[in-house]
Amino acid sequence: MSSEPADLLIIGGGVNGTGIARDAAGRGLSIILAERGDLAGATSSAATKLIHGGLRYLEHYEFRLVREALGEREVLMKMAPHIIWPLRFVLPHHPGLRPAWMIRIGLFLYDHLAGRQTLPGSIGVDFTQGDPRGRPLKDDFKRGFEYSDCWVDDSRFVVLNAMDARRMGSRIYTRTALTAARREGNLWHATLTDQLSGASREVTARGIINAGGPWVRDTLTGAFGQNPKNSVRLIKGSHIVTRKLFDGDHCYIFQNADNRIIFAIPYERDFTLVGTTDIQLDKLDGPPRISEEETTYLLEAASEYFRQPVTRDQIVWSYAGVRPLYDDGDSDPSAITRDYVLDLEGKPGEPPLLSVYGGKLTTSRRLAEQVLEKLAPFYPQMGKPWSGSKPLPGGDLGAPGFETFLAELKHKYPGLDPAWLTRLARRHGSAVHEILGDAQWATDLGESFGGGLYAREVDYLMRHEWAREADDVLWRRTKCGLWVSATDRERLANWMAQHRPNMEQT
Incomplete structure (x- = not known):
């Protein structure tokens, strides 16, 4: 490793950390990023998979956040059209809950708070005239509303940010924790420890960004020896994945009697x-898990609307994540601000330390811009904002868009299953050609691990996307784990152990 100090050491390989790394690298700063687990290994892979303005946030007067998020939807779609695309949301009106006039006002604001270029606006829906959107619902629901937001593959969004940062010179270290940091003169001296080998390395940086998510305070108290003045509220969000509950490309948003909402999304x-x-x-003790009470809550909330009750035997997978929300003092977990807070500390002449509290997938690019604006006085050589004008890796599909790209791909590879090609292209966009190469048949793709996962893709994920363990591949780089058996998972783990490339970065 070069002894030259990095401009920034970023702690945390979630959506905030990788987004900041990408933006900063594109402005000419030298970056080291350290993530103690896998990229998107915690909160950033446990989301509801939406790029959305947050319709419900309007009830809590979060107008700035909603406006910013709404404005980001089409920016992000242009950056990564293979992993982010439009989604229509159907909101059945529950006569016993929010009145229809309130929803109409909310949707009017949603349509007009920020400019829409391609996303269609909201409309009313009559379910009594045989509308297919009403067929899965109970007869009690006569009408509703439909509006636009977007879908995102959350963990791939994180990995693509990291790949772009590396392309511009950033050094990305996974399974590497910050174990100590101290100021000496105008530099930070930090110890990074490999979580697998136990080996440590010393690095220096002109500034540090603490984007540790749920562990943002733990990082300050541990590696820095500080007593943080800001607090976070740890809010667990759990999801279930069931066998397909309805046909169509739309999703549903359901109101609940506790004033919360849930989504039912094609997956x-x-x-x-x-x-x-x-x-x-x-507190956070180990990886979060969905509880029996949460499972019951989600099943009952969905069954309140669907004609056919949703039952436990339909669940094929569940996951949970912890959102590290800035503690604004609200006693209701649903009402705590989803906005972010940036805490910059350091006396004049000292190297800066900036800690990130809160944030969400949708606003992560704007959060990165705000971070660098706050740090600008320390880096007079830093370039101008740019991150919204360039595609993420694989996103350079050209003006015709994803469907045209996909049609050309299927024409080029007629011997490969079209449905499988679609899934592969959704993961990798234009980078799919590097994986497929000269393959013409499935047998050209190497060993099959089930779920449409082949050795040629796994090799790519290990060499280019920091995949080290089977779960990195099955649940974060892909979602093939939904189809893969325990035996196949073990076979994949053994194959990866035998074919592991040298990921050391210099």
């Missing part, structure tokens, strides 16, 4: 994603 062709919950945690 990976064969499934439906239902979530989320809001459970406050006092």
Whole structure:
């Protein structure tokens, strides 16, 4: 490793950390990013998979956040059209809950708070005239509304930000924790420890960004020896994935009697994603898990609307994540601000330390811009904002868009299953050609691990996307784990152990 100090050491490989790394690298700053687990290994892979303005946030007067988020939807779609695309949301009106006039006002604001270029606006829906959107619902629901937001593959969004940062010179270290940091003169001296080998390395940086998510305070108290003045509220959100509950490309948003909402979203062709919950945690002990109470809550909330009750035996997978929300003092977990807070500390002449509290997938690019604006006085050589004008890796599909790209791909590879090609292209966009190469038949793709996962893609994920373990591949780089058996998972893990490339970065 070069002894030259990095401009920024970024702690955390979630959506905030990788987004900041990408933006900063594109402005000419030298970057080291350290993530103690896998990229998107925690909160950033446990979302509801939406790029959205947050219709419900309007009830809590979060107008700035909603406006910013609404404005980001089409920016992000242009950056990564293979992993982010439009989604129509159907909101059945529940006569016993929010009145229709309130929803209409909310949707009017939603349509007009920020400019829309391609996303269609909201409309009313009559379910009594045989509308297919009403067929899965109980007869009690006569009408509703439909509006636009977007879908995102959350963990791939994170990985693509990291890949772009590396392309511009950033050094990305996974399974690497910050274990100590101290100021000496105008530099930070930090110790990074490999979580697998135990080996440590010393690095220097002109500034540090603490984007540790749920562990943002733990990082300050541990590696920095500080007593943080800001607090976070740890809010667990859990989801279930069931066998497919309805046909169509739309999703549903359901109001609940507790004033919360849940989504039912088409997921990976064969499934439906239902979530989320809001459970406050006092502390984070190990990976979060969905509880029996949360499972019951989601099943009952969905069954309140669907004609056919949703039952436990339909669940094929569940996951949970912890949102590190800035503690604004609100006693209701659902009402705590989803906005972000940036805390910059350091005396004049000292190297800066900036800690990120809160944030969400949709506003992560704007958060990165705000971080660098706050740090601008420390880096007079830093370039101008740019991140919204360039595609993420794989996103350079040209003006015709994804469907045209996909049609050309299927024409080029007529011997490969079209449905499988679609899934592969959704993951990798234009980078799919590097994986497929000269393959003409499935047998050219190497060993099959089930779920449409082949050795040629796994090799690519290990060499280019920091995949180290089977779950990195099955649940974060892809979602093939939904189809893969325990035996296949073990076979994949053994194959990866035997074919692991040297990921050391210099």
